[in-house]
Amino acid sequence: MTAVEATPPGDPGSTWLSQRERGTLLGMRVAFRLATFIGRRPMRVLVCGLALWHRLFDREAVAASRDWLERVHGRPAGFWEVYCHFRTFAQVTLDRVFLLTGRTAGLEFSATGDEHLEALKARRRGAVLLGAHLGSYEAMRSRGAEERTPIQVLGYFENARMINALLERLNPAQAERVIHLGDDPVGVMVKVNARLQDGEMVALLGDRIGLNDRVVRARFFGEEAPFASGPFLLALVLRCPVYLVFGLFREPNHYELHCEPFAERLEAPRHARDAAIAAWVQRYAERLEHYARSAPDNWFNFFDFWSPR
Numbered sequence: 001m002t003a004v005e006a007t008p009p010g011d012p013g014s015t016w017l018s019q020r021e022r023g024t025l026l027g028m029r030v031a032f033r034l035a036t037f038i039g040r041r042p043m044r045v046l047v048c049g050l051a052l053w054h055r056l057f058d059r060e061a062v063a064a065s066r067d068w069l070e071r072v073h074g075r076p077a078g079f080w081e082v083y084c085h086f087r088t089f090a091q092v093t094l095d096r097v098f099l100l101t102g103r104t105a106g107l108e109f110s111a112t113g114d115e116h117l118e119a120l121k122a123r124r125r126g127a128v129l130l131g132a133h134l135g136s137y138e139a140m141r142s143r144g145a146e147e148r149t150p151i152q153v154l155g156y157f158e159n160a161r162m163i164n165a166l167l168e169r170l171n172p173a174q175a176e177r178v179i180h181l182g183d184d185p186v187g188v189m190v191k192v193n194a195r196l197q198d199g200e201m202v203a204l205l206g207d208r209i210g211l212n213d214r215v216v217r218a219r220f221f222g223e224e225a226p227f228a229s230g231p232f233l234l235a236l237v238l239r240c241p242v243y244l245v246f247g248l249f250r251e252p253n254h255y256e257l258h259c260e261p262f263a264e265r266l267e268a269p270r271h272a273r274d275a276a277i278a279a280w281v282q283r284y285a286e287r288l289e290h291y292a293r294s295a296p297d298n299w300f301n302f303f304d305f306w307s308p309r
Helices: 025-038 040-057 059-073 079-100 114-122 137-146 158-170 185-197 230-238 270-294
Strands: 003-006 108-112 127-131 151-155 178-180 201-205 214-220 223-228 242-250 254-263
Touching (some): 079 242, 127 230, 137 151, 137 201, 137 254, 178 185, 185 201, 254 270
Parallel strands (some): 127 201, 127 242
Antiparallel strands (some): 003 214, 242 254
8 A cells, every 4th residue: 555645845844954974074084095095905994993883883874774674584683784885885886986986896797687778878768777876876877877877976965074075086077977966846847858858868766755755654574665756757747767776785896786667657647646656666666675675784774764754
């Protein structure tokens, strides 16, 4: 059973939008400089240290990790399971440095469904690539750049300004391929439509709710969870194809890139729009659950995902 409801305008409440970035700007700078200087393999020592620190001292994130892992495995999560969850998050975050700078010699990639993107590129047709905070969207975008498949990223970045500013310095060209969601939805729609008309891909993550987003509650791991209707409304208005994409990290250095068709075009009469969006969100939640079950440590929503918001 799904329902559509509105969130209070301008009030993120206790969602991910109200969370501060973990870590300090100085710490991030030191970690990123070390990564570019000594390489990925030696940095794994720091990754383990960062994961252990958060496991010992970040109570909010530990509680969220425990809740998540218990839902996935059907039993309480132990100390080391939570630690491994944090270690995966730290490694994937650090790998963004190497992906953005093109230093991917120590990484391995496999792709499933990339023929769909190749077909779109051959037809010069744009599409919405819908992912989640599961694994690495940067891995998908990096491979797209190597294969000359332009990918724009659309999203909220206010809660991660420090890390994004540092990453922009590593690759200013990639930073230009970002569309910030803000208080001008019409302007954003015009920008996105222009990119799609040029045959580019627009990637966004559908598992978090932004300001003024309409909420759709869908079954996810046995309980109703709130999802945003925005990505589906965007695709409905722009009448473009939608594909699901996920970049799952596997220890120690492998990224599985998945792409699967979601809809050639989202269509619904105005009077049935809410019901149609609810059905699409439920389909998305089911596919997200499928991929999350295959890689539980890749789930990077460290807050109470199921709480009403």
